[in-house]
Amino acid sequence: MTSALAARDVIKSYDSVKALDSVSLSVNIGEIFGLVGPNGAGKTTLVRALTGTTSVEGAISVFDSPPDEIDSERIGVLPQSFRPPSRLTPTELINYYGGLYEQSRQPASLLAEVGLDTEAADQQYETLSGGQKRRVCVAIALVNDPEILFLDEPTTGIDPAGRRSLWSLFEELATSGTTLFLTSHSMDEVERLADRVGFLSEGKLVTVGPPSSLIDTHGGDSRLIIDTSETPERCGLTEVDYRVKPQSNQLIIEGVSPQDISDIIMTLNSAGASFESLVWKQPSLEDAYLALTGKRFEGVSDQHDQESVNQ
Amino acid sequence: MSTLTRTQAEFIAAWHAFLRRRTAVFFTFFFPAIIVIIFGALIQTQPTGGGLFTEPSGYYIAGYLAVVILFTPLSRVGSTVARHREGSRFEKLATTPLRRMEWLLAQSLVNVLIIGIASVLLLALSIVITDTTLPAISLLLFVPPFVVSGVILFCGVGSIIGRIADSQDGVIAASNALALPLLFLSETFIPPALLPRWFRPLLELSPLTYVVRGIRAVTYTDASTGVIPNLAIVMTLAGGGLLLGALAVPQAE
Numbered sequence: 001m002t003s004a005l006a007a008r009d010v011i012k013s014y015d016s017v018k019a020l021d022s023v024s025l026s027v028n029i030g031e032i033f034g035l036v037g038p039n040g041a042g043k044t045t046l047v048r049a050l051t052g053t054t055s056v057e058g059a060i061s062v063f064d065s066p067p068d069e070i071d072s073e074r075i076g077v078l079p080q081s082f083r084p085p086s087r088l089t090p091t092e093l094i095n096y097y098g099g100l101y102e103q104s105r106q107p108a109s110l111l112a113e114v115g116l117d118t119e120a121a122d123q124q125y126e127t128l129s130g131g132q133k134r135r136v137c138v139a140i141a142l143v144n145d146p147e148i149l150f151l152d153e154p155t156t157g158i159d160p161a162g163r164r165s166l167w168s169l170f171e172e173l174a175t176s177g178t179t180l181f182l183t184s185h186s187m188d189e190v191e192r193l194a195d196r197v198g199f200l201s202e203g204k205l206v207t208v209g210p211p212s213s214l215i216d217t218h219g220g221d222s223r224l225i226i227d228t229s230e231t232p233e234r235c236g237l238t239e240v241d242y243r244v245k246p247q248s249n250q251l252i253i254e255g256v257s258p259q260d261i262s263d264i265i266m267t268l269n270s271a272g273a274s275f276e277s278l279v280w281k282q283p284s285l286e287d288a289y290l291a292l293t294g295k296r297f298e299g300v301s302d303q304h305d306q307e308s309v310n311q
Numbered sequence: 312m313s314t315l316t317r318t319q320a321e322f323i324a325a326w327h328a329f330l331r332r333r334t335a336v337f338f339t340f341f342f343p344a345i346i347v348i349i350f351g352a353l354i355q356t357q358p359t360g361g362g363l364f365t366e367p368s369g370y371y372i373a374g375y376l377a378v379v380i381l382f383t384p385l386s387r388v389g390s391t392v393a394r395h396r397e398g399s400r401f402e403k404l405a406t407t408p409l410r411r412m413e414w415l416l417a418q419s420l421v422n423v424l425i426i427g428i429a430s431v432l433l434l435a436l437s438i439v440i441t442d443t444t445l446p447a448i449s450l451l452l453f454v455p456p457f458v459v460s461g462v463i464l465f466c467g468v469g470s471i472i473g474r475i476a477d478s479q480d481g482v483i484a485a486s487n488a489l490a491l492p493l494l495f496l497s498e499t500f501i502p503p504a505l506l507p508r509w510f511r512p513l514l515e516l517s518p519l520t521y522v523v524r525g526i527r528a529v530t531y532t533d534a535s536t537g538v539i540p541n542l543a544i545v546m547t548l549a550g551g552g553l554l555l556g557a558l559a560v561p562q563a564e
Contacts, residue, residue: 048402053562072406072407077402079399081399082400084398084403085324085328087327087331088324088327092324093324095323096320099323100317100321100409102408140403
């Protein structure tokens with residue numbers, strides 16, 4: 001596969017703080033690359049470096065050109081805190097940004113594609129809801145039908161249904177050959193969308209790989225979390241063949257498959273142990289991030305609970 | 312895609328954005344009008360004694376126009392730059408084919424249009440209120456180039472202020488701090504003869520001086536300087552202002 005962008009040993013420092021510390025990565029044409037990390041990890045700085053809007057040490061190429069020399073007709077960018085002129089309507093905004101390119105998409109079809117209804121298309125941007133505003137911003141990034149799209153937290157502030165419709169759009173874009181580089185606070189987002197994920201922590205790219213591979217390698221075992229103040233002995237769990245870790249008002253049993261849950265409930269009931277709830281969790285990308293960085297990821301995350309039993 | 316079409320797209324967006332800021336539209340026209348009313352009608356010019364101003368009313372027409380030529384571009388472009396920075400718009404624009412010069416040119420043209428309209432209204436108001444007669448042909452021929460060049464010059468300065476100031480509040484404070492001394496020390500309302508002799512050479516340092524002298528040469532029959540030399544200076548300064556202003560437009564961070 002041919003590389004759409006490549007970065008080697010990219011360093012960016014602000015005084016004594018290293019925002020990017022020898023970051024190297026490559027993204028293939030048509031690939032969705034997800035970059036995750038908490039606030040301050042360096043995600044936005046890396047996007048700026050890749051799009052040529054900040055100067056860095058190291059080597060970066062986008063379609064074999066330095067980012068500040070690339071034909072801007074070929075790239076689309078959605079900066080993280082982007083707010084377009086607030087008194088214009090979405091239709092006017094698409095016409096405005098489209099007017100800066102050789103060829104551009106028609107407002108009506110583009111706004112429909114990002115899920116903005118026709119009524120909202122003719123209201124001033126400042127009167128739209130947070131989710132509608134972000135959809136307009138995504139549409140602006142798509143206005144020139146770019147070959148590579150940089151999206152810095154594209155679904156922030158969008159409701160779950162809206163997020164899913166944008167995810168479908170991003171998947172369709174990738175299927176049609178557009179390369180996507182997206183940063184996210186949402187592990188679910190990158191797990192669902194990205195072909196490969198990069199974990200960024202304190203300016204360092206800790207690892208890169210397909211989400212499933214990262215989870216398999218670093219996510220650990222599935223586990224059952226029992227909310228109870230009882231001890232493992234009182235619950236009769238010392239007899240079963242699992243690893244049981246007591247925590248504050250919780251017992252965490254590792255390596256539990258869904259088929260084992262009913263047996264454990266029966267064991268608890270037989271022992272007469274009281275518990276408030278049971279939650280079974282598959283290992284997630286978040287677990288892999290924690291294992292690799294030693295830091296709990298505090299971004300947006302849907303529950304990965306596969307089964308929850310309340311007593 | 313040519314410079315023309317990109318500048319046109321930016322111009323249309325900036326024009327619509329301005330028209331929908333009703334408060335800004337109102338005060339853009341109200342501020343110079345109130346200056347004319349206060350200076351021209353309330354204080355009045357009575358060279359024989361009694362009024363604050365020592366010159367005939369026609370002398371101050373250039374000063375009235377200087378108010379809009381100076382204040383509006385400084386504050387509008389400066390605050391537009393600050394607003395763009397706060398909304399990461401320059402970061403976005405830096406990844407489009409739009410060049411910094413085209414952005415500033417479009418903003419300048421919006422200001423030229425706004426201030427052109429304001430100037431016409433201001434001249435009409437001045438004539439009505441101060442009972443001044445103006446040579447129509449000269450007005451048509453020579454006032455517009457001064458207005459256009461002056462506006463472009465101060466749009467460039469506004470861009471520099473927007474780059475230096477880190478917020479819209481900072482832009483307003485900085486543009487007022489620059490504009491107020493310039494307004495009163497550029498042969499607008501205070502004739503050089505009323506200033507200390509040692510200070511008079513400093514008037515030559517103000518770019519607004521040449522705008523005022525040029526417009527006065529057109530609108531006031533007893534003007535002491537010519538049109539063409541001042542126009543050449545103002546146009547040169549406008550070119551420099553546009554260039555430096557474009558360089559000051561932030562690319563990203």
